[in-house]
Amino acid sequence: MDKHMSPRRSVFGTGFVGGLGLVCAVVLALAVREALSVLLLILVSLFLAIGLHPAVAWLRRRGLNRGLAVTVVALAVVLLGCSGIVALVPPLLSQSGHLVDAIPTYLDKIGKDPQLAEFLARYDLVERLKSAATPEALGQAVSGVFGGVLLFFGLIFNLVTAAVLTIYFLAAWDRLREGFYRLFPAYRREQARAVGDEIFEKFGAYLLGSLAVALLAGVSAFVFFLIAGVPYAFALASVVAVCDLIPQIGAMLGAIVGVIAGFAVSVEVGVACIIFFIVYQQIENWIIAPRIMKRSVDISDLAVILSALVGAVLLGAVGALIAIPVTAALQLILRRIIMPRLDRAGIIDIPPQSEAPQEEASRHTEEQLDTV
Numbered sequence: 001m002d003k004h005m006s007p008r009r010s011v012f013g014t015g016f017v018g019g020l021g022l023v024c025a026v027v028l029a030l031a032v033r034e035a036l037s038v039l040l041l042i043l044v045s046l047f048l049a050i051g052l053h054p055a056v057a058w059l060r061r062r063g064l065n066r067g068l069a070v071t072v073v074a075l076a077v078v079l080l081g082c083s084g085i086v087a088l089v090p091p092l093l094s095q096s097g098h099l100v101d102a103i104p105t106y107l108d109k110i111g112k113d114p115q116l117a118e119f120l121a122r123y124d125l126v127e128r129l130k131s132a133a134t135p136e137a138l139g140q141a142v143s144g145v146f147g148g149v150l151l152f153f154g155l156i157f158n159l160v161t162a163a164v165l166t167i168y169f170l171a172a173w174d175r176l177r178e179g180f181y182r183l184f185p186a187y188r189r190e191q192a193r194a195v196g197d198e199i200f201e202k203f204g205a206y207l208l209g210s211l212a213v214a215l216l217a218g219v220s221a222f223v224f225f226l227i228a229g230v231p232y233a234f235a236l237a238s239v240v241a242v243c244d245l246i247p248q249i250g251a252m253l254g255a256i257v258g259v260i261a262g263f264a265v266s267v268e269v270g271v272a273c274i275i276f277f278i279v280y281q282q283i284e285n286w287i288i289a290p291r292i293m294k295r296s297v298d299i300s301d302l303a304v305i306l307s308a309l310v311g312a313v314l315l316g317a318v319g320a321l322i323a324i325p326v327t328a329a330l331q332l333i334l335r336r337i338i339m340p341r342l343d344r345a346g347i348i349d350i351p352p353q354s355e356a357p358q359e360e361a362s363r364h365t366e367e368q369l370d371t372v
Contacts, residue, residue: 037158040318045162047322049169050200051207052077056170070170078163083238090235195336199329202297206325209296213289214244217251217280221258224276228269230261251281297328 032039052073059069169176177196184192218241225233236258243254255277263270290304299307304324311323 040315041158041162042165044318044321045165046169047203047325048162048166048207049173050203052166052170052204053173053200054204056173066171066174070167073170074163074167081242083242090232191337195332198336199332202328202332203325205296206293206328209292210245212292213284214241216288217241217244217254217284220280221254224273225258225261228262228265228272230258230265230269230273232261236261251277251284255281293324297324299324299328299331303327303331 055073055076056066056069059072060066064072177200181189181193181196218237221240222233222237225236230236239257240254243250243257246253255273258277259270259273262273286305293299293304304327307323307327308320311319311321311326313319315322
């Protein structure tokens with residue numbers, strides 16, 4: 001009886017363990033989905049810490065201890081961020097006010113143009129604008145503004161959290177790095193340390209390359225604003241440079257600020273700003289950024305473009321931020337670990353088979369044919 005029951009119990013136990021594993025996998029997937037925002041903050045903070053570590057190491061080589069070096073680097077980053085905010089808010093408020101004051105003039109010009117007046121009358125745009133000013137529409141606008149305020153404070157909270165985590169990672173960098181290397185077997189630890197240190201250097205080089213791209217964008221915008229006669233040229237160029245550090249949407253944000261300032265001057269200057277930013281973004285995306293990143297992280301132009309596109313599709317702005325250094329790390333692992341193993345595997349010679357068994361088999365076959 002026991003012999004007949006044991007297979008059933010075994011099947012039941014296997015099914016129970018398999019179902020329990022499936023439940024654990026589902027619970028883990030749900031937990032990762034719920035904590036995805038926090039995990040992304042940790043990932044971004046770790047990336048920033050890896051990128052800023054070369055600056056901390058440089059200060060330590062100059063005689064500063066780790067705590068003081070981390071403090072100096074953190075203060076420098078905070079000052080850079082504050083300077084960007086100071087450069088952003090005053091020109092944005094003043095130029096937006098000038099644009100609002102100029103709206104009646106633009107409407108008068110539109111009303112005097114017979115073709116535009118006919119266009120407005122054909123599609124009844126004036127009535128639609130009036131209907132948008134109803135109390136219901138204003139209530140929806142107020143709720144939208146309230147949601148925008150909540151989104152703004154959430155962004156501030158995420159920035160503060162990322163900054164605190166980055167400082168912690170920088171302060172505990174040596175301990176975290178050695179703990180990571182101890183995860184590898186002892187006989188592979190030296191190779192892992194050599195490859196890992198080079199990967200960390202590439203992350204820092206990528207951050208410096210991003211700063212170079214942003215600086216070039218700010219200088220180009222500054223020259224254009226001076227030529228076009230846009231006021232607050234230096235402040236607006238600083239806004240463009242700071243926003244260009246934000247992956248995927250940063251260049252668009254800087255362009256919007258510059259276009260608003262251009263339209264506040266005149267319609268012609270605003271149109272010129274639109275054309276400039278469209279042309280420059282194409283040059284930056286397809287020529288400047290790939291070449292600078294190729295020199296920084298030593299990957300091809302095509303890999304830079306494809307990795308940024310894939311990262312943006314998978315993880316949005318965070319994916320676009322870390323896609324290029326992750327691609328450089330994977331390429332380094334492929335060159336230093338995987339390809340040498342494949343080359344060593346190809347060196348192994350397979351000994352040739354002895355010809356004696358083949359001769360004996362052919363002789364046996366001939367004897368069978370003679371018998372037939």
